[in-house]
Amino acid sequence: MAALDPFSVPVVDVPFSDCPVVGVMSAAWLPPGVHPALAGKPFFPARPDKRPAVPEWRPFADRLPTEKEIAAWKNHTGPWGMPCGPLSFVAVDFDGPGGKKFYEEKFGNGTGLPPTAMTPSGGYHAFFEYPKDERIIRLLKNAVRILPDVDLRVEGGYVIIPTDDSPDRCWLQTPDIPAPPLPDWIIDALRKQAAPQAVPEEQAGSYDGLPPRVNKGERNKMTSIYAGRYLARGLSAEETATILVAWNKRNPEPLPEDEIRRTVFSIAKREAAKTPSVELFDSSELTGLMPEEKGKIIEPFFPIGGKAFLAAWQGSYKSTMMLNWAVCINNNLPIFERFNTIKGRVLYIDRENPIHLVNERIERISRGLRGLRGGIKFDFPKAKPDLADRRVREAYIRTIEKGKFDFVIFDSFLCFFNLRNENDNTEVRNVLELVGEIPARTGAAILFLDHAPKPTADKIRAGIKVTPRGAGAKGDWADLVVTLEERVDEARTLRTLRFNKTRFTAPMPAMIVEVRPDLVMVPSGFDEICPVFTVRQTIEDNPGIPAGKLYDLLTARTGASRRTAMRATARAVELQMIHREETGRGVTFSPRLVTTAHVTNDEETKNDDKYRLLFQ
Template sequence: MGFGEANGRLAAAQGYRGKDYSVIPCHSNKKPCIDSWAPHQSEAARKYQLEEWWSNYPDANPAIVTGEVSGVMVVDVDSEEGRKALEEFLPENYATPIARTPSGGLHYYFKYRPGLRNRVRAISGCDIRTDGGYVLAPPGNNGNGRSYEWLPDLDLFNVEPAEMPEILFDVLRQGVKCSPTETSAEQQTLILEGVCEGQRNSTAAKLAGRYFNMGLATEEVTALLETWNDHNIPPLSDKELHTTIESIKRTDERNNPKRQATQEITGYSASDLICKEFTDPRWIIPGIIPEGYGVLSGKPKHGKSILGLNMGISVALGCTALGSIKVNEAGVLYLALEDTARRLQQRLQQIIPDRSPVPENLYLYPQWPRMGNRGLTILREWLQEHSDTGFVIIDTLAKFRPPKPRNTSPYDFDYEVGSKIKSVADEYGITIIAIHHLRKTESEDRMDDVSGTFGITGSADTTMVLARKSGQADAILHVTGRDVESAEYALQFDSPTLSWQLLGRAEEVKSTEKMQAVFNAIRDHGQPMSPKEIFTATGYRIDYIYKTVPKLVEDGSVKKVGRGMYVCKERGLDG
C-alpha cells in the first residue's frame, strides 16, 4: 500500500487504527514522540488524537503497539541466521504480514496469543514484541532515507495475521537460543502435524537428537516433544516419550562430552567483580524468606501446610505475616496438591475473619501436573500470564516432582529436581517454597532431618524446618540459607483461627511467663546480675530465682560469669 511521506504517515496511522490496531507516533530513533504511551497499551488512541499528534510531529513514524490491545505480536528478525531459524518452524505456503526494516531485517506479524513476553534473542537472531511493546510500521523511516515497507502481497491491510505455529510458540516461550539447521519438507510435516502409530518412537528419537544437537536443555526438549506428541495419532504415553528423551540425552552426552562445558559460561575478573554492584535480594517474608527457592519441612500434621497458607494470605493482602512482620503485596500461587477444594474453603473461612478482605490475587490449585508431565512448563505459562506473582507455594514436593528414573542416583535426582524449580524462581525473580516431610528420627542438626538426600537441601537457597518443642513454644522454625542468617524462631499456634504467630527468637522465648520474666530481666540489665538483683527486678521468690537461673544456663540463653553472676549469652560481658 503506497503512502506519501509526511501526510502518508498520518494516513497510514489512520489506516492501521481503522483496522483496530493501537498506534503511537515515534521519532526516527524509534523513541515515542509523546510523553507517555502506556495508556495505549490497553486502549487505542482516538482519531482526533492521531490528528493532533501528527500536527505536532508531522515527520513522526507510525508505530503499532503490540499485544492484546492490537491483537498482534511481532517477531523481529535482524539477520539471515534469524530468518533461517524462524522459517525452520513455518510450514510451506505460510502467509502472514511481513514488513522489511530499513536495515534489511523483517517483522513477522502473528495473531496475538497470551503466554509470551518481550524478549531479545528469544531464538537466534530473533526478538519478540508482544504486550508492552511496539514496532515501527511502514512507511516510517530511520532518518537516513531508508523506509519500512511491506513485502509484496503481505501487507497488514490485505493479509490477516496468522496463528503462530504451536512449535514456534513453544520455542519462543522457552526462550531457547537455537541455530538453524537444514530441515526437509518431510521433517517440517513431522514437527507440525505429528505422525501415526508405528512412526512415533523413531520420530521422537530423531527430533530429540536434533534438539539436543541444537543445544537445548532437557526440559526444553521435553516441552517441545510433549507439544509435538499431542498431534500424534494416538499420542505416545508420557512414560514412552520420556524414556526416549532420556535415552537420546545419554547418547548425546556420550557423543558430545564437551558440549555442556561450552554452554553459558559466565565469569568475571576479581577486580571487576569486587567493583560490580548487585541489587540486594528481595524478601517475601523480611528477615526469614528471601527470593529464590526454599524448602519448608515438617512432620505430618504439625502445621507446615497451615504455615505456608498463612504466609501466602499475608503476602497476597500485603499485611503482616506471622502476626508481626510487615510484607509487601504480591500475587500468590498455592499448589495445594494434598488438599481438596472443600478443605481449602474451610481453612480460608477459618483463617480470614468475617468482613475481612479476601485476597483476589491468591490462587489455589488442588490439582496440577507433575514436573515430568509439563508441570514446570505450565508454571512458567502461569507466571507469564500473571506477572504480579511473587510467591509460589508447592504443597507438597512429593506430589509435584516426577518419579525417579531408573539408573539415577537418589542424590542426583533430588538435586536436579530442586535445581529445575530454582531455575524458575531465578528466571522470574520470585520466591518458590516447596513443602516437604521430615524423617522419623531426629538429628542433632535439624536440617539433617529433611527427608531424602542432601540433594534436596543442597539445591535450595533457603531451608526451613518446623519442629514441635513440647514444654516450650508451640514450635521452633529453624531457618538457614545462602542469603539468610541462620536462626531459630519460636512460633505459637492459635487453633481457632488456624494461625501461626511469631513470638521471637527461640533462645529468648521461655516455657512460662515467670521464666520469660527472669530471662528478660537479665537481658535488659545489660551487665552481670546476681540472683538477689534478679529477685529485686522481678519480685519473684528468691528460691524460684535460684531454681530458674540454672535452667536458663542449661538451655544456653544465659551464662555464668564469675561467682554467682549471670549475663544474657548474646550480650556477653560488653552488654
C-alpha cells in the first residue's frame, strides 16, 4: 500500500481476508529528467528561449496540472518552467559579475548552501523556503537589482529547472535537502526597497503640514499610500485630492493634477465598495430568503455537510462506534435503532488502527447489523498528512469529490495536524478554520475522533468526565460535539453517549448504549430511552389511562417511538410497577395495588386489609 503524499490519497475497500489495497491514485507527477526531490511541485513546458510553451502559465502557480494537461505534454522533453510561490520556492537569481561574486561571498565556504542551479551564463539560481510570516510576504515582489546583479522571483514569476537533458543547466546543490528560510540580508534589502525615498531635508522647504516630498520614482506609490491614509481618517475624496494636489506641487517633478485626482477618486470608490451595507428585511420575507434545506445525514442532530467531534478516552470503543455509524449510513439503517440516516457513501481515513483489526471489526458489525460492508472506503496513510497544508487539503477534496462521499471520518484528530500545543485554543481554531474548506467545497459531512484528557478535580465535581482537548475552539467550530464515557457494569459493556453540542436541534439527553459481542452498539435497555420510572409516573398522574393515550404521552415526553413506549410499558408491568387491566372497552393502566397492614394513603377506605397505594 502506498503512503499518503500531498497529491495522492489512497482510497480502498477492506476485503474479507488478506486486506490488499486497491484503487490507489497515481503518484505526484514529475516531468521527465527533473530531479525526483521536486516531485509535487508545479511545472509547465517552456521553449528553448525560456518563454512558456503554453498559452497561460500563471494558473500553475496555484495548482498542479491535470491528467489531461499532462497527457498533452507527453512529447515535450524540455525545458520545464517552475512557477515560484507558496507551492514551490522563492528563487534568487545571482547573475552578472556582481551577483556571482555576491553568491560566492555568502555561500562560498559551503556553509548552509541552499538548493542551487547553475545557469547557462554561469550565474546561480538559489532556492529558499517560501515565508509564512505575513509581514515578510507583503515585502515580496518580483524585482530586479534588489542588490547589485541580484534579482528576485516570487509569486508571479518562474525559473527554468535543470533536467538530465539540459547540458547548460545543472545542480550545484541538489534540491533533496530542505530549502532554508530566506536570509536576513535579502529581507533587509526588500525592506529598504519598500521604504519611500524622501527628498533630503535641505530640499524639503519649510514645514507646512503636507507629507514629505518624494522623488520621481516614488510619486505614484506614495500618492496611493497617502490617499488611503487620508480617506481612512474620514476625509472625503475631494478633501483628500485637494491636499495631495498641494503636496504634489511641492515635489521636484510633479505629476499631472488630473492624474492625482483620478488616483484619489479611484481609491475612494474602491474603499466605498468595501464598506459593509445594512440591508433590512421584513419578517414576512424571511421564508423566501432561507437557503434550500440540506437535510440531515443523521436525524435529528447531524446535517449534511456538517462538522463534528467525538471525544473519548483511549479504549472507549469510539472507533467501533464510528464503524457502526459508517455501516448504518452505508445501508440506510437507523443508528442505535433510533436515529434515522440517509443512504450515503462513507470514507474512513484511519491513522490509528491496523488494517487487520479494522477488517475484523467491520466484518462483525456488518453481520450484526445485517448490512453490506461493500461501498465503505478506507484510507490508511503511512505518512502523517497535515491538513493545515493546502496541498494535502486539495488532495482530499479531489478524492471526496471524485468518490462522491457524503460522510468522511478522520481517526484521529492529532494524526492529521502538526500542532505545537494541542490545548492552545488559538492554534486549534486556526487549523480548524482551514479544514472547514473541506465540507464547504465538497458538501460532505466530516467527523474527527479525538482523545480526551483525564478530567481535573473541578470537572469531576461538576459532573464533567470527558471533553475534547482545546474544547473551546472545537466546540465553536463544530456543529455536533459528542462524548463517550465508560459506564461500569459487571454483566455488560456499557457506554454513556452525551450530546455536548447539537447546533441544529434542541439539547438532547444522554443515552446509554451497550456494546454487544458482535460489536454492534444498541441502547442498553428500552428503559434507557423510555424509562420505566417515566411510565410509572405518567400512570400515577393519569390513573386508569387507556393504552393508546399512554403511548402517545410517553412518545411526546421521551421522544421514543410508539413501539419503544409499548415495550417499556410491558417491562413496567413485568416489574410489577404498574397494573394492566383488560376491559370490554380496551386496555387501561393504573398504579399497582399493594397488600399491606401498615402503610396506607386512605384510612377510611378498607377492603379486608387491602389498601390502594398510589405511590409505592
